[in-house]
Amino acid sequence: MKHLLYLIAILLSWQAAGQDLQSPEEFLGYPLGSQFTRHHEVVEYYRHVAAARPGQVRLETYGKTNERRPLMVAIVGSSTHMTNLETIRQEHLKALEGQGKSDIPVVWLSYNVHGNESVSTEASMQTLYELLTSRQDYLEHAVVILDPCINPDGRDRYVNWYNQYKNTPYQPNPESKEHQEGWWNGRSNHYMFDLNRDWAWLTQVESRQRLAKYQQWMPHIHVDFHEQSMNAPYYFAPAAEPYHEVITGFQRRFQETIGRNHARYFDANGWYYFTKEVFDLFYPSYGDTYPTYNGAIGMTYEQGGGGVAGLGVITATGDTLTLKDRIAHHLTTGLSTVEVAAGNAGALTSEFRNYYANPGNFKYKSYVMRGNPDQLDALTELLNRHNIRYGHARPGTARGFNYRNQAAGSMRLDADALVVPTRQPKGRLVKVLFEPDARLSDSLTYDITAWSLPYAYGLDALASEAEVPHTLETREPQVKPAFTESAYGYLTDWNSMADARFLAALLQEGIRVRRITHPMETAGQAWAPGTLLIQKGDNRNHPGFTATLKKIALAHSKPLTPVSGGFVDAGSDFGSRSVGMIPKARIGVLAGEPTSTLRFGEVWHFFEQQLHYPLTVLDADFWDRAKLENYDVLVLPGGRGYRRFLTPERKGRLKQWVAGGGRLIAMGEALDALGGEQGFGVRAKAGGPQATDTDAITPYAQGRREGIKSAITGAVFQTRVDPTHPLAFGYADSYFSLKLGNRAYERLASGTVAYLEPNARPVAGFAGSEALKDISGSLVFGVEAHGRGQVVYLADNPLFRGFWENGKLFFANALFMLD
Structure with missing residues (x-):
């Protein structure tokens, strides 16, 4: 009897809690779409829903952003499903071995991966509410996971900016300030990385924490909610070609099943939409492709709007697109997705098992x-x-x-x-x-x-x-650096980012380090250029030198070889001019226009999260007042505005600073503006043959496909390398570079470090026939001496999206290995 009364009490408490459930409008105090909701208010609403429906909603925090905002998911289901949630999850995960009997599909809805594509977080709150009220029947046949905001730092950056600059109530004229977001926009995360291109590479803290939670569920369907041009109609599945060949027939067909259900609702409302265009399923690091390659039905939904749309904006057709309109569209596709999942539970769960039970008979085993x-x-x-x-x-x-x-x-x-x-x-x-x-x-x-x-x-x-x-055994390296009181110093190799981090840590602790620039033999082994020498005499004034060195070496799993003296068996002795001191460089990095936010973010993240070495961010608006003499190295990240930014006066100031001993690292498009009569020695390479009046005229309908002939869509090329140059220390005589376009530069008469051979072809990826002519024999990396300083040219981007691991040592060499 006591147990029965207890159960009745629980049911009554759930009913009471349910009566207290508030809609987003009731809880927030304003209609959705009339204002942008800040992240902490979104979190508060989700917590309210979880408290009001404890039998149907579980809220889980899976991490924090760089700016300490919480990352969380709401797991939603019927009371029966939620009571048995862990059993459902474990039974479902057996499908990864082609087993299990779960017939309950898991639908994961991810919102706001791009911060200034801000509507989807608003839509997520209404979607959550509708699932618990008008659409409860869906939850009888599915478990739904909602991530209300993948990118809280970027979203709050946008929302706070918009709330600061908007008119009251709002101005729909797209020329108004509230539609003209600045350089430091809200699209990306704290480090200006595009989180929608980081699912596979996991360079960002948000991605790593999210994937750990995703791996616990491995959903059957994953939707990534986005926005696109404010003049574009809504986009939903099925996706465009190319589809990667591993995508199964069922995954293709089910995309169309979902798309047709969306179309039914959009048609009823008279809303425009498109499918099978633009957004393909190939690159593996998106929020649609990565889940697809893990067995899910992965999809991108794109609403017109974005950072320019605000609360309302007049489109090219003269209509006013409001935030309320955008919410309605994302709400509709979100609910439609869950509806289709609930109605096709058996097919989704059985085909997911088949995906893993029959992993494919691939050529390479x-x-x-x-x-x-x-x-x-x-x-x-x-x-x-x-x-x-x-x-x-x-x-x-x-x-x-x-x-x-x-x-x-x-x-x-x-x-x-x-x-x-x-x-x-x-x-x-x-x-x-x-x-x-x-x-x-x-x-x-x-x-x-x-x-x-x-x-x-x-x-x-x-x-x-x-x-x-x-x-399948994994082995943890056991590194025990050898320390002896009688050691003259210690040698260690240089050929990876791990070595660069070790060096950065030493410099941060005030330990003096030298670099060896020519091959040598001592202590019974050969040492390549770039080898680090940590000499006791150089650090005689460092308190606790040995203890600090040992601590850092152990932390970095870095083996050290003790040497008993400076007289070597072959090559230059340690007192030679070829064994120079590595200074603790003072780094300045240009930010703002003219740089790309993404390219700046890659440099910023490299220093703070990969190398762990300090930098000073010099905003473009402050550049003319910056005291360049306070910096040993200046970095110009890639971007399209350098021709305007590098005026003759600014270029002359840079040349004077370099001539006085500074080191300038120019990346990507920055090279375009550094040459010329008043500039440095870099020269753009002449392009391929120009069209003549006898050439065939390309039909308009074929224009885009013809244009691809001049494009390189992220292809890998094998380059030739001069491994004797300090910029290439740690590399062999070739390097595989990721080339992102047909921009090309002439090789330097002296200082060419990496280059493409004539008529080079990609080893992987697509490069158009005309683009190949443009880049034939061109410079990839080079160093030009200028006065007492140097200019480092990085035509290709070794830090692209933080995942091209083998390129990063080139950048570290530019910081530490050049004389």
């Missing part, structure tokens, strides 16, 4: 890699985050496609070789991330077309058609 241990460790860290299984090879020989030679070859194997098999639950994802060159069904794509991880991590790799024997 194993990917085998050897190379720098630090690079291998960095790669396995990424694989661990994705729950991708790997192991170490058994002694023998593997045969297959050699990535470096682009031909059939073999590789000797030992226990240090890494093997990633495709016969595993994440086999399709392995193929997508590791295959030498992904097959394109259409060259018109929305993003880069090459990303193969062996190239990105600078590893010798083989794609084998056989299952290469390996063990």
Whole structure:
């Protein structure tokens, strides 16, 4: 009897709580769409809903942003499902092994990955409310996970800006200030990274924390809510070509099933929409493709609007697009998605099991890699985050496609070789991330077309058609640096970002370090250029030198070799001019116009989150007042506004600073404005042949496809490298570079470090025929001496999206290895 009374009391409390559930308008005190809701208010509403419906809503915080805003999901279901939620989750995860009997689909709705595409967070609150009120029947057949804001830092940046500058109530004229967001816009996260391109690379704290939660659920459907041009109608599935070949027939068909259901509602309301255009399913790091490659129905929904739309804006057709309109559209597709999932529960759950039970019969059964241990460790860290299984090879020989030679070859194997098999639950994802060159069904794509991880991590790799024997044991490196009281100093190698972080930590602690610029032999081994010397005499005035060095070496798992004196067996002795001191460089980085927010963010993130070395951000508006003599190194990130920014006066000031001993690192488009009669020695390379009046006229309908001939959509090229140059210390005589366009520069007469050979072709990805002519034989990286200083030219971007791991040492060399 007591148990019965207890259950009745619980039910009554749930009913009472349910009567207290407020709509977003009731809770916030204003109609949705009449104002933008700040992130803390969104969090408060979700907490209110969870408290009012404890039997149907579970709120889980999965992390924090760089600016300490909470990241959270609401898990929503019927009271029966929520009572058995953990059982449902565990039964569903058995599907990853092709097992389990769960028939309850999991739908994950992700909102506001781009901060100034701000409508979707507003829509998420109404979607949550409707699921718990008018659409409760959907929850009898599905579990829904809502992430109200993937990018709270960016969204609050936009919302706070808009609330500061908008008219009252609002001004729909698109020329008004409230529609003209500035350079530091809200699209990206704190470090100006595009989180919608980071799902696979996991460079950002939001992405890593979100994926850990995602891996706990592995949903059947994942939707990424976006906004596009304010003049565009709504976009929903099915997606455009190219589809990656691993995408199954069911995944393709179900996209259309969902799209047709959306269309039914949009048609009834007289709303415009489009499908099968622009947004493809190829690049693996989006919020639609990454879930797709993990078995889900991954989709992007795009509402017209974005940062220019505000609360209302007059479009090109003369109509006024309001925030209320945008909310209604995202609300409709969100609910429609759950409706379709609930109505097709059996097909979704069974096909998800089939996805993992039948992972595909791929040409390559194993990917085998050897190379720098630090690079291998960095790669396995990424694989661990994705729950991708790997192991170490058994002694023998593997045969297959050699990535470096682009031909059939073999590789000797030992226990240090890494093997990633495709016969595993994440086999399709392995193929997508590791295959030498992904097959394109259409060259018109929305993003880069090459990303193969062996190239990105600078590893010798083989794609084998056989299952290469390996063990799944993982081994943690045991590094115990050797310290002796009688040591003259310590040597350690230089060939990875791990080494750069170690050096940065030493400099931060005031430990003096030298670099060796020529090959030498001592302490029973050979040492390559770039080797670090940490000498006791240089640090005689450092209190606790040995203890500090030991602490840092252990923290960075960095082996040190003690040397007993400065007389070497071969090469230059330690007192030679070829063994120079590495100064603790003072770094300044240009921000604002003319730089790209993304390119600036890559540099900013590199210093603070990868290298852990201080920088000063110099805003473009402050540039003329900055005391350049306070900086040893200045970085100009890529961007399209340098021709306007680098006036003759500013260029002359830069030249004077470099001549006095400064080091200028120019990236991407910044090179365009540095040349010329009054500039430095870099010169744009002449393009391919120009059209003549006898050439055939391209029909208008074919214009875009003809234009792709002059484009390079993120292709990988093998470049030639001068490994004797300090900018290339730690590299061999070739480097695989990710090229993002056909912008090209002439090689330098002296100081060319990496370049494309004439008639170079991509080893992976798409490059148009005319673009190949433009870049033939062009400069990739180079250094020009100017007075007592230097200019470093980085025509390609070694820091692109933070994931091209093998390029980062070039940037570190530009900071620390040049004389």
